[in-house]
Amino acid sequence: MSGIVSNFELTILGCNSAIQAFGRHPTSQVFSAYNQLYLIDCGEGTQFQLDKFHIKKSRINQIFISHLHGDHYYGLMGLLSSYRLHGRTEPLQVFCPIGTKEIVEVNLKHSKGQFVYPIEFYEIEDKPSHKIFEDKYIEVHTIPLNHKIATTGFLFVEKPRERNFIKEKIEEHQIPNEAINLIKEGNDFIGLDGKVIPYTELTTAPHPQRKYAYCSDTIYDESILPIIQGVDLLYHEATYLHSEELKAQQYWHSTAKQAATIAMKANAQSLMIGHYSSRYDNLDELLNEAKSVFSNSMLAIEGRTTEVSPTAP
Amino acid sequence: MSGIVSNFELTILGCNSAIQAFGRHPTSQVFSAYNQLYLIDCGEGTQFQLDKFHIKKSRINQIFISHLHGDHYYGLMGLLSSYRLHGRTEPLQVFCPIGTKEIVEVNLKHSKGQFVYPIEFYEIEDKPSHKIFEDKYIEVHTIPLNHKIATTGFLFVEKPRERNFIKEKIEEHQIPNEAINLIKEGNDFIGLDGKVIPYTELTTAPHPQRKYAYCSDTIYDESILPIIQGVDLLYHEATYLHSEELKAQQYWHSTAKQAATIAMKANAQSLMIGHYSSRYDNLDELLNEAKSVFSNSMLAIEGRTTEVSPTAP
Numbered sequence: 048m049s050g051i052v053s054n055f056e057l058t059i060l061g062c063n064s065a066i067q068a069f070g071r072h073p074t075s076q077v078f079s080a081y082n083q084l085y086l087i088d089c090g091e092g093t094q095f096q097l098d099k100f101h102i103k104k105s106r107i108n109q110i111f112i113s114h115l116h117g118d119h120y121y122g123l124m125g126l127l128s129s130y131r132l133h134g135r136t137e138p139l140q141v142f143c144p145i146g147t148k149e150i151v152e153v154n155l156k157h158s159k160g161q162f163v164y165p166i167e168f169y170e171i172e173d174k175p176s177h178k179i180f181e182d183k184y185i186e187v188h189t190i191p192l193n194h195k196i197a198t199t200g201f202l203f204v205e206k207p208r209e210r211n212f213i214k215e216k217i218e219e220h221q222i223p224n225e226a227i228n229l230i231k232e233g234n235d236f237i238g239l240d241g242k243v244i245p246y247t248e249l250t251t252a253p254h255p256q257r258k259y260a261y262c263s264d265t266i267y268d269e270s271i272l273p274i275i276q277g278v279d280l281l282y283h284e285a286t287y288l289h290s291e292e293l294k295a296q297q298y299w300h301s302t303a304k305q306a307a308t309i310a311m312k313a314n315a316q317s318l319m320i321g322h323y324s325s326r327y328d329n330l331d332e333l334l335n336e337a338k339s340v341f342s343n344s345m346l347a348i349e350g351r352t353t354e355v356s357p358t359a360p
Numbered sequence: 361m362s363g364i365v366s367n368f369e370l371t372i373l374g375c376n377s378a379i380q381a382f383g384r385h386p387t388s389q390v391f392s393a394y395n396q397l398y399l400i401d402c403g404e405g406t407q408f409q410l411d412k413f414h415i416k417k418s419r420i421n422q423i424f425i426s427h428l429h430g431d432h433y434y435g436l437m438g439l440l441s442s443y444r445l446h447g448r449t450e451p452l453q454v455f456c457p458i459g460t461k462e463i464v465e466v467n468l469k470h471s472k473g474q475f476v477y478p479i480e481f482y483e484i485e486d487k488p489s490h491k492i493f494e495d496k497y498i499e500v501h502t503i504p505l506n507h508k509i510a511t512t513g514f515l516f517v518e519k520p521r522e523r524n525f526i527k528e529k530i531e532e533h534q535i536p537n538e539a540i541n542l543i544k545e546g547n548d549f550i551g552l553d554g555k556v557i558p559y560t561e562l563t564t565a566p567h568p569q570r571k572y573a574y575c576s577d578t579i580y581d582e583s584i585l586p587i588i589q590g591v592d593l594l595y596h597e598a599t600y601l602h603s604e605e606l607k608a609q610q611y612w613h614s615t616a617k618q619a620a621t622i623a624m625k626a627n628a629q630s631l632m633i634g635h636y637s638s639r640y641d642n643l644d645e646l647l648n649e650a651k652s653v654f655s656n657s658m659l660a661i662e663g664r665t666t667e668v669s670p671t672a673p
Contacts, residue, residue: 066445067408091438092405095380115470117441121434125404128430132379146470153466157428157459159509196472 053081053184055205055257055355057280059321060096061088062347064264064286064300065118068325072349073118076282077102078203078259081184086110086126087201087261093122094129100350105135109180111187112143113263114198120147124154131162138165142179142187144197145170173197176274181206190274192265195299200262202274210250220244259355260315263322266296267305275313280355282347283309285320285333303333307340316357321347366394366497368518368570368668370593372634373409374401375660377577377599377613378431381638385662386431389595390415391516391572394497399423399439400514400574406435407442413663418448422493424500425456426576427511433460437467444475451478455492455500457510458483486510489587494519503587505578508612513575515587523563533557572668573628576635579609580618588626593668595660596622598633598646616646620653629670634660 056079061072073090077097084106086093097104104126112120120143130139141147148168155161171179171189180187183206190200209231216222220238222230230236236244260275263284275281283306287295295302301309303320310318320337323330330346337344345353369392374385386403390410397419399406410417417439425433433456443452454460461481468474484492484502493500496519503513522544529535533551535543543549549557573588576597588594596619600608608615614622616633623631633650636643643659650657658666 066442067411072408091435092408095385095405098380115467116473117437117467117471121438121441122404124430125434128434129379144470150466150470153463154428154430157457157463157509158430160429196470 055080055259056352057259057282057319057355058100058102058352059347059349060093060100061090062321062323062349063118064284064322064324065116066325067092069328070349071323072096073121074263074322075122076261077107078261080203080205083108083182083184085185085187085203088113088119088263089122089126090118091121091125094126096349104129105133105137108137108139109187110139110141110143111201111261112141112147113192113200113261114194114196115144115146115150116196116264119264123147124151127151127162127166128160130164131160135164138167140167140169140180142169142171142201144199171199173199176202188274190260190262190271192262192271193268193299194264194266198264200260200265200271202278203259203261205257207256208253210246210253212250216249220249222249255357257355257357260313262309264300266299267301267309269309269312272309272313275309275315277314277316279316279357280319280353281310281313281315281317282319282321284322285337286322286324288327288332288336291324303336304340307337307344310337310341310344315341315343317343317345319345319347319353368393368572369665370572370595370632370668371413371415371665372660372662373406373413374403375634375636375662376431377597377635377637378429379638380405382641383662384636385409386434387576387635388435389574390420391574393516393518396421396495396497398498398500398516401426401432401576402435402439403431404434404438407439409662417442418446418450421450421452422500423452423454423456424514424574425454425460426505426513426574427507427509428457428459428463429509429577432577436460437464440464440475440479441473443477444473448477451480453480453482453493455482455484455514457512484512486512489515501587503573503575503584505575505584506581506612507577507579511577513573513578513584515591516572516574518570520569521566523559523566525563529562533562535562568670570668570670573626575622577613579612580614580622582622582625585622585626588622588628590627590629592629592670593632593666594623594626594628594630595632595634597635598650599635599637601640601645601649604637616649617653620650620657623650623654623657628654628656630656630658632658632660632666 060075063071075093285303285306286300289302289304373388376384388406571591598616598619599613602615602617
């Protein structure tokens with residue numbers, strides 16, 4: 048897409064729910080924006096999956112953990128330990144539920160170990176949605192989810208970008224180099240002849256802020272709609288087919304139809320479903336069910352990278 | 361081998377040291393005697409390896425954890441959780457270092473979970489060597505090892521078997537069926553004519569008790585020799601080549617030469633080395649170094665099953 052030069056994409060490391068099955072692993076994803084890597088959830092074996100898909104662990108500086116069910120964090124201790132063994136010196140930030148730090152510290156106590164690199168745990172307040180992280184490129188906000196235990200989704204929002212300068216205007220108006228950044232920031236240009244040329248004539252609008260919302264695990268809950276409204280990509284768990292609606296409710300999970308309904312009501316550009324129950328070998332039925340409600344639906348598949356784009360894939 | 365009808369064998373699930381590398385996983389093994397399965401150590405991903413090698417998790421009723429370095433137990437929580445999700449009802453016994461129960465309970469507290477099946481933790485006293493488990497077929501004794509933190513190896517000893525009855529003697533001496541078990545237990549037979557036939561004439565000696573010793577992780581330490589004397593198979597860690605002797609010492613590990621020296625001095629029938637450092641892609645050098653001291657040496661290879669037998673493989 049024109050004007051978009053930096054990546055904004057999602058790679059699936061694990062797409063299954065609680066029990067691994069059919070070669071599918073517990074939940075983990077790498078979100079990448081502007082070539083920064085952010086890890087979302089860290090089920091058992093996440094570090095093996097990172098290796099398998101040739102993603103450099105050392106490039107991850109932030110980890111986001113949604114909740115303390117094992118299939119979302121049992122790989123965390125292994126990853127943190129491997130960082131130490133690999134001689135990591137870069138600081139690491141872990142955004143996680145209350146209790147995570149205690150779990151890590153009890154493990155460390157009994158192994159008589161310590162992390163040599165700086166590691167900070169930011170334990171997340173459950174509600175309401177709030178910003179927990181920002182860097183030069185993105186902000187991350189929490190999405191309070193409705194699961195058996197305290198659970199938080201994550202909304203990744205691209206920061207507003209500057210306008211795109213139209214190169215052909217340099218010669219036309221004899222614009223000096225040092226003026227270009229000012230114009231991109233929204234200042235008009237005054238030529239040598241005193242004529243004011245509006246910045247809107249010299250630039251095109253920046254591409255819209257891209258957004259990715261991660262929602263796992265959760266029961267069907269429309270209260271998240273205002274937070275995820277208009278996202279380019281919504282990942283929403285779809286543990287069951289809708290024929291298992293009662294089971295989904297009993298275990299605080301969603302069906303493919305419900306995930307698609309949330310995507311539709313949130314005016315998402317596209318939907319990715321995942322966190323499949325181990326009862327499903329073939330996932331086509333889950334996908335078809337989602338598509339019947341929201342056509343721009345796709346499956347989370349391990350190793351696959353999906354661009355988060357205002358144009359649906 | 362004649363007289364041996366029941367299996368006594370070791371399957372390697374993970375053979376690498378701390379960091380996984382070259383497709384090798386952290387430590388885990390399944391020891392099997394008389395078709396009972398005993399899990400030894402449980403590094404991250406052990407449950408995936410069990411699936412990969414088609415070993416039924418549900419058949420494991422005892423887990424033995426040597427020490428609380430992550431590469432030997434980070435897979436434990438995942439395995440225990442999967443048992444619950446699979447609807448296990450059979451009791452499970454976990455023989456483990458002091459602290460294991462606390463780690464498990466802190467995880468459970470924050471996931472608000474519980475194991476529905478009965479689970480018992482037997483936290484191991486460090487020294488001296490003592491029996492921690494027995495069933496109909498085997499006894500398990502601890503092997504105090506010398507590592508950075510409290511570490512215990514495990515000696516699996518087959519229980520004494522009854523003598524083997526020589527079938528041809530039934531007709532020769534008209535021995536009734538009900539007498540056979542008594543004879544096998546070491547009682548002489550008195551025929552109808554009053555003649556005493558010694559049990560040694562009617563039976564052959566039982567096969568010798570088979571023994572498997574698991575020694576990981578440890579520095580070179582001859583104090584284990586009396587405990588592991590004459591084992592059929594010794595698994596001894598060999599993290600480094602002997603050219604890295606100082607590094608081995610620094611990290612409380614052994615070299616391949618040292619592992620082989622222990623095997624030789626213990627008069628072991630055969631040696632298996634493992635717990636390889638991630639610096640070694642090709643393992644031939646480690647094997648050759650061990651063989652130069654103790655010829656009946658072999659490599660731990662994931663997925664490979666080795667018979668524990670008085671006849672070296």
